[in-house]
Amino acid sequence: MKHRLAILQKCVAAVVCFFAAFFFLAAAQAQGLDPAALLRPATDTWPTYNGDYSGRRFSTLDQINTTNVGSLTLAWAFRTRGNTVKSTPLEVNGILYFTSPDHVWAVDARYGRQVWHYFRKSEGDHIGNRGVGMHGDSLYFTTPDAHLVCLNAKDGTVRWDVELADSKLDYFATMAPIIVRDHVIVGVSGDVTDLPGFLESRDPETGAIQWRWNTEPKPGEPGSETWPKDNDALSHGGGMTWMTGTYDPQLNLLYWGTGNPNPVLAGEGRLGDNLYTCTIVALNPDTGKLAWYFQPSPHDVHDWDATQTPVLFDAEFHGKPRKLIAQASRNGFFFLLDRTNGEHFVTAPFIDTTWSSGIDSRGRPIAKPEATPSSDGALVEPGSDGSTNWMAPSFDPQTGLFYVKARRIFSVYYNTVTTKAEGWGGRDRILWANSTIRALDYHTGKVAWNHELGEGEDIAGILTTAGHLLFTADNSGNLLAMDPATGAILWHLNIGGEVVASPMTYQLDGRQYVLIPVQDIVYAFALPEK
Amino acid sequence: MGAPHHKKIKKTKKTTMGKWTRVAIAGIWLLLLLAAKNSSAQTPADRQQVQVERGHKQFQQACGFCHGADATGARGPDLVRSALVAHDVNGNLIGEVVHNGRPDKGMPPLPLAGEQIADIAAFLHARAKEALESSGVPADYPVERLLTGSADKGKAFFEGPGGCKNCHSTTGDLAGISKKYSSIELEAHMLYPDDPPVAAVLTLGSGEQISGTLSHMDDFTVSIRVGGKNGWYRSFPRNEVKVELQDPLKAHRELLPKLTSADMHNLFAFLNSLK
Secondary structure (H helix, E strand, O other): OOHHHHHHHHHHHHHHHHHHHHHHHHHHHHHOOHHHHHOOOOOEEEEOOOOOOOOEEOOOOOOOOOOOOHOOOOEEEEEEEOOOOOOOOOOEEEEEEEEEEEEEEEEEEOOOOEEEEEEEEOOOOOOOOOEEEEEEOEEEEOOOOOEEEEEEOOOOOOOEEEEOOOOHHHOOOOOOOEEEEEEEEEEEEOOOOEOOOOEEOOOOOOEEEEEEOOOOOOOOOOOHHHHHOOOOHHHEEEEEOOOHHHHHHHHOOOEEEEEEOOOOOOOOOOOOOOOOOOEEEEEEEOOOOEEEEEOOOOOOOOOOOOOOOEEEEEEEOOOEEEEEEEOOOOOOOEEEEOOOOOOEEEEOOOOOOOOEEEEEOOEEEOOHHOOOOOOOOOOOOOOOOOOOOOOOEEEOOOOEEEEEEEEEEEEEEEOOOOOOOOOOOEEEEEEEEEEEEEEEOOOOOEEEEEEEEEEOOOOOOOEEEOOOEEEEEEOOOOOEOOOOOOOOOEEEOOOOOOOOOOEEEEEEEEEEEEEEEEEEEEEEEEOOOO | OOHHHHHHHHHHHHHOOOHHHHHHHHHHHHHHHHHHHHHHOOOOHHHHHHHHHHHHHHHHOOOOOHHHOOOOOOOOOOOOHHHHHHOOOOOOHHHHHHHHHEHOOOOOOOOHHHHHHHHHHHHHHHHHHHHHHHOOOOOOOHHHOOOOHHHHHHHHHHHHHOOHHHOOOOOOOOOOHHOOOHHHHHHHHHOOOHHHHHOOEEOOOOOOEEEEEEEEEOOEEEEEEEEEOOEEEEEEEEOEEEEEEEEOOHHHHHHOOOHHHHHHHHHHHHHHHHO
């Protein structure tokens, strides 16, 4: 009898354990991120660098809107103690994940309390880090010594750590990986020496390489004819993949902007268009095969990479519904293409520039010879920091306008090379800079409205919401909520620091939060609690 | 207490010092100075420079034929941006290649001594560093490279279409301007000078006018130093005051998009001639 009871007890215990384990696993899964959820992000999550695959940085949340934005108040603040946050936080199941070089934080999205902090000391360029990617309960983080680290999202412990590129050659990594099904898509940085760029897909479970797409074609491959044949320029050509791209699940195409060619300012040793540098490429995310490309800056000699977010939206163009892709590029031109095949629709300057004499038959701006960096200096607008740069643009489907931080920068570009050019081969000397935010009509690229943001180079990103609001910051440390239709300022706050990140938003327990990192403090704003 | 005592001793010494003693002391000072100068030539940086120069000569003789005299490649590969050189520490990897050669690629083993290899490694690392640092215009950039324009044409532009003489004078604020800046700085300041104080006049709602030097202005606030840059600070909401600014750099900003390369280089040649 006693024996039987013991067996029964054991059975019951086993069943309880089984169910407990089941519920535990289910609960554990619920805390993670199913890649299928990325196809239609819920309003209580911000699961990728841009919030969704499209890169629009438009949220359907409207609790904070034009009628109540004036009462926006601080919900909480979180200090990283000295580490500038340039990343856009992810928010998944009530936890925020954000970064600075070498650091990842998991923070309670409701109350701003730290859940865990991960630190990995590394050599290499610490210029910035854009954030993490997430798959299941794993986070993916790139490092200054060009590694990809997989962390357990629950506690920040390391699952694996793989090298993406040789940091001794001055490769480094800053971008936020993006997850497409079971592919962790990751790119690299580094243009101080002459390195070839590439984009890779890694296995989310092991970090093993699935495919690599090289920015430079191999000799003899299509595109190699845009490089000299009689020297080694092609194998040192640059074209880093240092910003996060976008993805269309229906077309199953990944869209990526590539960096500038090398040597950066001295182009005499690499005559030709230098494909696929300064290019928007469409790749198959399962194979890394190139579907189509468009090059905003052929043969760039000004550091005007085309890494700015290629934004995806479906809208009417010339009377037909179209699948569009738009980029406000660092060279000062807005480009609109058909994202199914790369067909060119619009090229238009979104701000004054002095370097181009016109647009060629393929929609590419034509560079004036006198804008080429020279030993006696070439005065050019914009400077190498660009008419815009990595700060997030936004597309608002409610207004149909494309928003960009646009700067006027005058620079004198010097080519300082006396022997064979290696590395940068020169630099520009910035004279004067002034910043604006501009709303562009995507049909034409024409400026629908412009708002001046002050002297200097503004690098705060943009968020639009269904509450008919646009969030950004000016060049004097003021956070701004604007009317995206007119540019009118509806709310502002002197936040006491330079905004060098892009805002994001999410709603939890019926309360919408707008988050903005300001140097080493992350601020969460919301409407006052009832 | 200490100081007066010291003074006293010094004074005593000075009064008892003979002419020849003074000459001897001066001589010792001179020797010390020379010694100091000599020893400064022996800093680690200088020793490294000497090694790099030795390495350059060695390299030209032993390796230059294939790898180019400046190591940027000829028949053999460019070694400035070589992965092996990037990973080498004091010749540990370079030495191996030099000693064993690369028979498969047609490079013979070279009978160089350990010191010679260390010198060559130092030279190659210095070349790689140079490429790494090429993303800057050197402060001592040769003025000759900027002097591609005509000073006469620059003068004509200065006095004519450039409109420069409306605010500037070659015998006044610009007298001897070329001696004040390095070549690159002169060109940059010519195109866009450092921000000078901006004079502001604020008209308040009451009609009262306050003038001073602009301190800050954005969409929401304007603040000035009343009377000038050392005056008291006052701030106002932007929407309650009328702001008039006298921005002395306005003409420069208007000129920048219009200036051709020829105008810029001619103007530089002219300003550079103002010794």
